[in-house]
Amino acid sequence: MTRRSPRLALGLATVLIVCAASLAAAAPQTMRVDFYHSGNDKEERFSLDRVVVEPLPWPGNPTRSVDATNRGKYFFEIADATTGRVLYSRGFSSIYGEWETTAEAQTMNRTFSESLRFPSVDRRATITVRKRNATNQFVDAWTFSFDPTNKFVEKGVRVPAGALIALHDAGTPEEKLDLLILGDGYTAAERGKFERDARRLTQVLFATSPFRERERDINVWGLVPPATQSGISRPSQGLFRRSPVGATYDAFDSERYILTFENKAFRDLAANAPYDVVEILTNTDTYGGGGIFNLFSTAAASNLWAPYLFIHEFGHHLAGLADEYYTSDVAYLPATDRVEPWEPNVTALKDPSAFKWKDLVTPGTALPTPWPRTEFEEYTREIQARRRTLRAQNRPEADMNVLFREELARDTTLLNTGSHAGRVGAFEGANYEARGYYRPQADCIMFTRDEVGFCAVCRRAIAEIVDLYSAH
Numbered sequence: 001m002t003r004r005s006p007r008l009a010l011g012l013a014t015v016l017i018v019c020a021a022s023l024a025a026a027a028p029q030t031m032r033v034d035f036y037h038s039g040n041d042k043e044e045r046f047s048l049d050r051v052v053v054e055p056l057p058w059p060g061n062p063t064r065s066v067d068a069t070n071r072g073k074y075f076f077e078i079a080d081a082t083t084g085r086v087l088y089s090r091g092f093s094s095i096y097g098e099w100e101t102t103a104e105a106q107t108m109n110r111t112f113s114e115s116l117r118f119p120s121v122d123r124r125a126t127i128t129v130r131k132r133n134a135t136n137q138f139v140d141a142w143t144f145s146f147d148p149t150n151k152f153v154e155k156g157v158r159v160p161a162g163a164l165i166a167l168h169d170a171g172t173p174e175e176k177l178d179l180l181i182l183g184d185g186y187t188a189a190e191r192g193k194f195e196r197d198a199r200r201l202t203q204v205l206f207a208t209s210p211f212r213e214r215e216r217d218i219n220v221w222g223l224v225p226p227a228t229q230s231g232i233s234r235p236s237q238g239l240f241r242r243s244p245v246g247a248t249y250d251a252f253d254s255e256r257y258i259l260t261f262e263n264k265a266f267r268d269l270a271a272n273a274p275y276d277v278v279e280i281l282t283n284t285d286t287y288g289g290g291g292i293f294n295l296f297s298t299a300a301a302s303n304l305w306a307p308y309l310f311i312h313e314f315g316h317h318l319a320g321l322a323d324e325y326y327t328s329d330v331a332y333l334p335a336t337d338r339v340e341p342w343e344p345n346v347t348a349l350k351d352p353s354a355f356k357w358k359d360l361v362t363p364g365t366a367l368p369t370p371w372p373r374t375e376f377e378e379y380t381r382e383i384q385a386r387r388r389t390l391r392a393q394n395r396p397e398a399d400m401n402v403l404f405r406e407e408l409a410r411d412t413t414l415l416n417t418g419s420h421a422g423r424v425g426a427f428e429g430a431n432y433e434a435r436g437y438y439r440p441q442a443d444c445i446m447f448t449r450d451e452v453g454f455c456a457v458c459r460r461a462i463a464e465i466v467d468l469y470s471a472h
Ligand SMILES: [Zn+2]
Pocket: 324, 345, 440, 441, 444, 445, 446, 454, 455, 456, 457, 458
């Protein structure tokens, strides 16, 4: 006994040391580079703002540090400055990247704040940001090196955002995709409403494939920093708020487009949760939302169509899905030629014998795939005109809901009956263009508000990103 005890004690100590070492290795801090992205439609410039160590450990999957999914208009990589070894990389899109395609960018310069987040580094590192060129290949756009031991690296700051709510706890953040639902425009007295909104939409998420099948791989968190006034800005109605997250309607002068341009406020509040992706819920009832790949998505929580907005916009944000619709008013200028888009769910179909979802095409389906497009376009144009009139007359949201219900009934019937229904093929009309871009199925939540969920190609594209953040 006396001879064995020291060995046992030593054994325990070894186990404890190994545990401590593996814990330390499993949980680096979360580091963030804030920068400014400026320019116009012809030139752009990146400039460093600050480097921050966020209060919580890195929530990403340590076994999937390098991103090979080829999503996003931009891509960043952080490498050891001495050895050149890549430590972390991710594709992303940005507000700047959308803005530079609007008419405004042809007439003026603007600046947007952006951030890069990655597991903390302890020695000099080089960050490279790449951007897609005219043929959608990534080329270097900005490179800089920084020393994480520099005294100006901000540490130990936490901007309060209220108590963290575990809406769906599947396990350790490093092993799960962590979705943060961040409330904006909720007063302290409306905290209960936020919780109800967030729980209701979390249920919608897990009722939707492929999230339903991946429930055990996804955590959902809630934060709601109290607003001094209820609601968010809506400039087209002369309504302005300094809401905590800064969400606003009328982004790029599109009345239904909700974004926040207050990136640093958004990041500092979100840093109170372990998060990989964020959906901003706005305490508003006017129809609206938005979603940018690897930045955030937004949805108006009190609108009748909140379940659709929440899921559709999350598809943009999480998986870089393109809009499959092409008839609604958008702020972007048409692409002059048809380069193959990087988004997984739209194609220019340059070669019908080999394109990105060829393996999912329903056997015996013609490419391109015939569908009743003339009828669809005629009534959709009519509904768009009535929609513009309702907004111009400032009619109540209930009138818009009646119109959208009518559209839903017509879409559901036309797109989900007949020989084209349910097939995977290549349906012309997608990505804001009536001609030259194709979508995978006649109907999908990225195309209409119908209750059809995601098409097979979108489901696969989402599952690939869930895999990137969850270990299973
Ligand atoms: Zn789809």
